Amino acid sequence: MVTGASSGIGLEVARYFLDRGDHVVINSQTESKLKEVYKELGAGENLVFLAGNVADKSTGEALAKIALEKFGSIDVLVNNAGIYDNKPFLEVTEEYLDQFLTTNLKGTFFTTQAVIPQMQKQKDGVVINVGTPLVYHAIAQSPSTAPISSKGAIHALTLQLAAEFGKDNIRVNTVAPGLIRTPMHDETIDNNAGMHLINRIGEPEEIAQMIHAIAKNKLISGAIINVDGGMGAGHSL
Template sequence: MKNKTVIITGASSGIGKEIAKHFIEKGSNVIMNSSNSENLQKAFLDLNSPLNAIYFSGDISKKETGEKLVALAMENFGSVDVLINNAGIFSPKPFLEVKENDLDMFWNVNLKGTFFTSQAVIPQMLKQKNGSIINIGTVLVDHAISGFPASAPLTSKGAIHAFTRQLATEFGKDNIKVNTIAPGIIRSPLQKKIGVENADSLAGLHLLNRIGEANEIAEAAYYLATSDFITGETINVAGGHTIGHSI
């Protein structure tokens, strides 16, 4: 991945920031995106303002944001080799309490953001006859938890899983690979945002009896970015969450 260009959305914290760090250290050219300009700038500075990275703040649910990210990639680095659709929002809410604006919020950021940004990068990938798109889903699509009501965000994440398979089918002949990473419980700021004060208390949801670390998602993303013969797959990085539990 040295000198390859990678666009990462939702890169200002947590998993996205760790993915950016990993690719930067591997010598990739990285474009970091987030809707929060202050957090994004801080993340860039935390990574020591690397010369092989730039950042751009913008709402990923807006089509023009993806188009701008591609333009920046071409202007600064001359290619678009990998897109990592990490930007997303997630919070539990009982089904009967979900309002229309809740549903719109999840669909706009999670699905439309992934859809439009993918739509923005594919024309350049077609010219290059090569590319990799990596989406971030969740194991909860296939292994829900009754005490964690999240029908609204999971509907949008489930759509991303389906979108991955369809896009891989449509562009496989063009050597564009499309895959999803489905994380389990990962140590990140998201946990506190959704009311989990002690993420390690959820270790038993995984057969390995621990939660995951953000760098483990970054390593999976790097593997998929470098693979030439994996497409249309959903890779669970979840310590056995979908297989069973450690209780």
């Protein structure tokens, strides 16, 4: 199951799993875009889509239900749906903060809550959240306290869930991407290549590779894994 799958990282994660023979349930909020992606990915029997806002608890429940109906199990959940924006701290309103807490944190929290019972029955499953190196690596020129607060909560949630459900053989991890070439950024993103030690912007496929590797490696749990070209360690300025 991949949320936020209509573009960028989520789309490439869905494609990567499909190309390797997995069954995939894709989700995003806008049904028209999701239908286009469904067709782009081949509209095969191993792919199903369900539109809905992950901030609504019922969306996660519907995703779990359709995965079980179509494919019989829930093995991997990728909580990719999320929003990001810059705004100086002193300009952040309650309404502005709430949109990040609702989409990023609540969306991840309740979609995960919807799949855990089935994973407990299976005694197997993995949840992979999408965080950011900016939780531990603040940048003065990128004032983003609202989204980063929500992502920091996701990092903390990852560790707590890994601890609580390790006994059920359920693994929970977070992948923290650096600057990735997605529709979230415009064509000037390459001007920021020096944020990465390798001095280039990342590609969505590189995040998909890591998410797939974590899904298949049964020993990785409670990990926050940066896939950020070295940004967490330093910069090439």
